[in-house]
Amino acid sequence: MLVTEHQAELYRYVKYLGADHALAEDLVQETFLATLKGAWPPSLSDVPRRGAWLRGIARHLLLRHWEREVRSPVRLDSRALERAEQVWTGTFPGGEDGTLHVEALRVCVEQMPERSREMLDFRYSQRKSRSEMAAAFSMSEHGVKSALQRIRARLWECVQARLKLEGA
Amino acid sequence: MKREEWTDRLVDSFLQEAVAGEWPSDQTRQILARAASRGRRRVRAWAPLAAAAAVLVLTAGVWTWWPKKGVQPPVYPPPAASGAYTVEGDAQVRRGAVIETHEGEARLLLGGYARITMRPGSTAVIAGRENAEEIFLTRGEVECEVQGRKDRLFSVQTELGTVSVVGTRFTVQLTGEENDMNAKTMLVKVIVGTVMVTSLGASPSVLHAGERGTWGRRRPGLGTERPTIQDAKTPLEKARAACSLQERALKAQRQQIENDVLQDAEVAAAMKASQAAARAYHTELNDHPEYGDLKQAREAAAAEFQKLMARLRRGRREDWQKNRQEFSKLRTRSAELRGKMLKLAEAVPELAELKKKKQDALISFLTKYQEKLNANKEYADLGKQLEGIAEWVREIDDQMTEERRTRRDADR
Numbered sequence: 001m002l003v004t005e006h007q008a009e010l011y012r013y014v015k016y017l018g019a020d021h022a023l024a025e026d027l028v029q030e031t032f033l034a035t036l037k038g039a040w041p042p043s044l045s046d047v048p049r050r051g052a053w054l055r056g057i058a059r060h061l062l063l064r065h066w067e068r069e070v071r072s073p074v075r076l077d078s079r080a081l082e083r084a085e086q087v088w089t090g091t092f093p094g095g096e097d098g099t100l101h102v103e104a105l106r107v108c109v110e111q112m113p114e115r116s117r118e119m120l121d122f123r124y125s126q127r128k129s130r131s132e133m134a135a136a137f138s139m140s141e142h143g144v145k146s147a148l149q150r151i152r153a154r155l156w157e158c159v160q161a162r163l164k165l166e167g168a
Numbered sequence: 169m170k171r172e173e174w175t176d177r178l179v180d181s182f183l184q185e186a187v188a189g190e191w192p193s194d195q196t197r198q199i200l201a202r203a204a205s206r207g208r209r210r211v212r213a214w215a216p217l218a219a220a221a222a223v224l225v226l227t228a229g230v231w232t233w234w235p236k237k238g239v240q241p242p243v244y245p246p247p248a249a250s251g252a253y254t255v256e257g258d259a260q261v262r263r264g265a266v267i268e269t270h271e272g273e274a275r276l277l278l279g280g281y282a283r284i285t286m287r288p289g290s291t292a293v294i295a296g297r298e299n300a301e302e303i304f305l306t307r308g309e310v311e312c313e314v315q316g317r318k319d320r321l322f323s324v325q326t327e328l329g330t331v332s333v334v335g336t337r338f339t340v341q342l343t344g345e346e347n348d349m350n351a352k353t354m355l356v357k358v359i360v361g362t363v364m365v366t367s368l369g370a371s372p373s374v375l376h377a378g379e380r381g382t383w384g385r386r387r388p389g390l391g392t393e394r395p396t397i398q399d400a401k402t403p404l405e406k407a408r409a410a411c412s413l414q415e416r417a418l419k420a421q422r423q424q425i426e427n428d429v430l431q432d433a434e435v436a437a438a439m440k441a442s443q444a445a446a447r448a449y450h451t452e453l454n455d456h457p458e459y460g461d462l463k464q465a466r467e468a469a470a471a472e473f474q475k476l477m478a479r480l481r482r483g484r485r486e487d488w489q490k491n492r493q494e495f496s497k498l499r500t501r502s503a504e505l506r507g508k509m510l511k512l513a514e515a516v517p518e519l520a521e522l523k524k525k526k527q528d529a530l531i532s533f534l535t536k537y538q539e540k541l542n543a544n545k546e547y548a549d550l551g552k553q554l555e556g557i558a559e560w561v562r563e564i565d566d567q568m569t570e571e572r573r574t575r576r577d578a579d580r
Contacts, residue, residue, distance in 0.1 A: 003196050011192035015181040021190045028192075032199045080169050087174040098182065105179070105186045124187035125252050126272050152179040159179075 003032055005047070006054050009097035014058050017084055023065070031058045048095030055085065101159055108158035116151045123148060189250030189275040193283060193313055198337070198360055201377065244298050245280040253286065256500050256507070264511035265294050266503040269308070276303070282322045285311040287341075291503045295325070295510040297520075300527040304510060306503050309341035311359075321531045328354040328383050329365055332530060336361025338375075354383045364534055374426050376551075378558060404571065408564045415557050422550045429540045429547075438533040445529035449522040456519065459512055466505040473498045 007028050015024045034057050059081055092098065109120060115137075122128045122136065134141045169177075184190045249261045252272025261267070267274065269286045276284040278294065278301035286292060290308025302323045303310065314322045314333050323332045324340045331340055337359040342352055356365055357380040365373045365381060375381050400406040429435055453459050476495060513519045541547055 003199060007195050008192040011195075012181065012185070015184065015190075016178050018177075021184075025193065025195060025198075028195050029199050029202060032195075033202055036203055083169065083171065084174050084177075087171060087178065091175075091178065102182050102185050105182050109183075109186060120183065120187050124183050125250075127188075127252075149176055152176050152183070155183075156175060156179045 002035065002050070002054075006051055006097070007032075008099060009051055009092075009095075010054055010058050012098045012102075013055050013088060014062055016088065017059070017062055017081065019062060027058055027061055027065070030061050034061065048089075048093070051095045052085075052089070055088070059085070100163060104159045104162040105155060107162065108155050111158065112151065112155070116154075119144075119147060119151060194315065201360055245277070247294050248277045249274055251275050251286075256504055261294070263294050263296070263514065264507050266500070266507045267292050267294065268500070268503070278303070278322070279320070281315040281320055283313045287311070291499070293503065293507045293510055295514075296323070297514070297524065297527075300524075300531070304506060305340060305342055306506060307342055307499075309339060311337070311339045313337045321527060321534070323530075326352075326354050328352060331356055331363050331365050332534060333361065333363045336363055336377075338363050356381050356383070362538070364537075376422075376554075402571075404564055404568050408561065408568070411557050411561050411564065415554065415561075418550055418554050418557070422547065422554070425544060425547045425550070426541065429537060429544065432540055435533070435537050435540055438529070438536045442526075442529040442533040445522070445526040449519070449526040452522050453513060453519055456512070456516065459509060462505055462509045462512065466502060466509070469498055469502045469505060473502065 010028045010031055011024050014027045015021070019027060031054055035054070063078065063081070091101075109117065112120070119133065119137065122133050128136070130141045130144050133139075133144045137144065137147075139147065185192075247261050247263065247265075249255075249267060251274035252269060253274035254268050254270070255261055256266040256268065261276075267276065267286065268291045269288050271288050273288060274286045276282075276286065276292075276294070278284065278296070279299060282301045284292075284303060287309040290310060291306045292308075292310060293304040293306070295304050296302030300321045300323075302325060304325045306326075310324060312322065312324060312333075314336055321332060323330050326340065326342055328342075331338065338361075339355075339357045339359070341355040341357075343355065356363065356375055358375045358377050360377050362377070363375050365375060365383065373381060400409045430439065454463075473495075476498065513523055
């Protein structure tokens with residue numbers, strides 16, 4: 001129950017904090033293994049509280065991982081992580097795991113203009129660097145960064161509008 | 169970081185899932201496997217009540233997640249792909265399609281239960297049928313994650329052998345020269361669970377989590393690591409080497425049990441039936457005139473490929489650039505022909521029937537074999553001892569890493 005209900009949420013949460021796919025999977029496993037060692041969840045019936053408790057463990061494990069990884073490019077302190085948690089709980093107040101948002105995002109991506117979709121494809125499917133994208137789209141690297149930020153902001157507006165429409 | 173930046177990061181991480189297909193996979197089995205491997209030492213430290221309750225929570229998780237008969241969706245999901253890939257021919261992802269990756273990775277979802285990550289520079293043909301999904305790997309590497317259920321099979325075929333599973337996570341890598349079977353090697357690495365490898369003219373081999381094996385004309389058989397106790401200098405290195413020796417001894421015992429189980433009358437009969445079904449299918453397939461033509465055309469393409477490779481090896485860098493197109497054309501042609509050969513096997517009713525029989529016989533053999541192994545107490549004990557050793561090895565490795573880090577810091 002604990003694993004099936006919260007693993008997708010935890011995976012998305014640690015990826016949002018900066019973990020890559022492999023690390024995110026590893027941290028999801030570590031989080032549940034850590035729950036076997038110690039305290040019990042606050043309440044088995046309170047999904048949001050249980051999610052917050054698990055996210056706390058995952059956050060702590062991620063911080064420990066970054067502390068160990070000398071070469072890790074990601075550096076976040078506990079205050080920044082607290083702010084990240086506020087954004088997460090603000091977005092998913094009912095303890096949702098983000099599946100609906102990802103589904104809505106998929107639809108929104110398809111509705112984007114062709115150039116924006118091409119940029120998303122370069123950035124996410126083909127994993128091109130900012131400099132490679134700048135060369136391909138005849139833009140500066142800073143221009144690519146701003147363009148992607150604008151696309152993401154538009155997509156987020158679209159996601160929120162869709163979910164509101166669907167009553168989610 | 170400001171609030172807006174975190175929101176941007178949230179969308180960024182969701183796009184990795186929506187566009188690049190980095191979806192969250194089911195981790196229940198991995199968690200259970202890791203919990204079990206750590207369990208032996210931890211039980212002493214835990215309160216028994218906490219352990220029992222924790223197992224209950226996890227078991228409930230598996231029960232909820234484990235696919236059950238009767239809840240299967242009415243429509244069988246068609247093959248799906250995401251990520252950076254190209255499809256030869258009609259550019260549609262379906263059975264018989266040749267999927268190629270170049271610089272990026274691609275993910276395939278077959279039958280809703282087999283998730284395949286194709287590493288850059290790989291080519292695979294989607295084959296198989298409902299509940300017996302299969303890919304034919306012609307080059308590169310794939311990582312497969314299969315949700316287990318007794319009546320479902322997943323196989324990765326290569327020219328050097330077939331890796332068959334009913335539920336696990338593993339990788340298959342083909343190395344060596346393309347279109348030259350004698351120079352190729354197949355490396356299989358198991359991450360979780362157990363796989364069965366059937367290779368040309370050899371008896372089936374079983375690989376367990378953490379193990380790897382190499383197959384090929386030049387380097388057949390299971391890969392083994394030589395213990396280096398005489399080379400060990402520090403106490404930690406000695407402990408590590410001692411663990412490796414003990415591990416080898418236990419694995420040899422386990423292999424002996426696996427061989428004995430293969431001799432068991434029921435299992436041996438199932439294996440014979442499976443081999444006979446495979447032979448019947450391959451004989452019929454090879455006798456089919458259209459298949460013979462395709463096979464000949466593929467062999468001709470392979471010979472041409474070899475010639476081109478030999479020419480390029482002798483030539484200069486500029487020749488390589490010039491012939492790049494021809495090289496890629498031949499590679500694609502070879503994979504396309506393989507796709508046509510697989511499609512033919514599905515399109516001709518007699519062949520499709522024989523193929524189904526072959527796969528059903530294989531499922532029946534694998535299930536019987538696994539059941540007999542599961543019922544063997546000594547085998548289970550060996551598995552637990554090996555898990556214990558693996559845990560020590562992990563701890564020793566951690567300490568060795570820590571030691572190296574401390575030495576490096578001190579040097580600085």
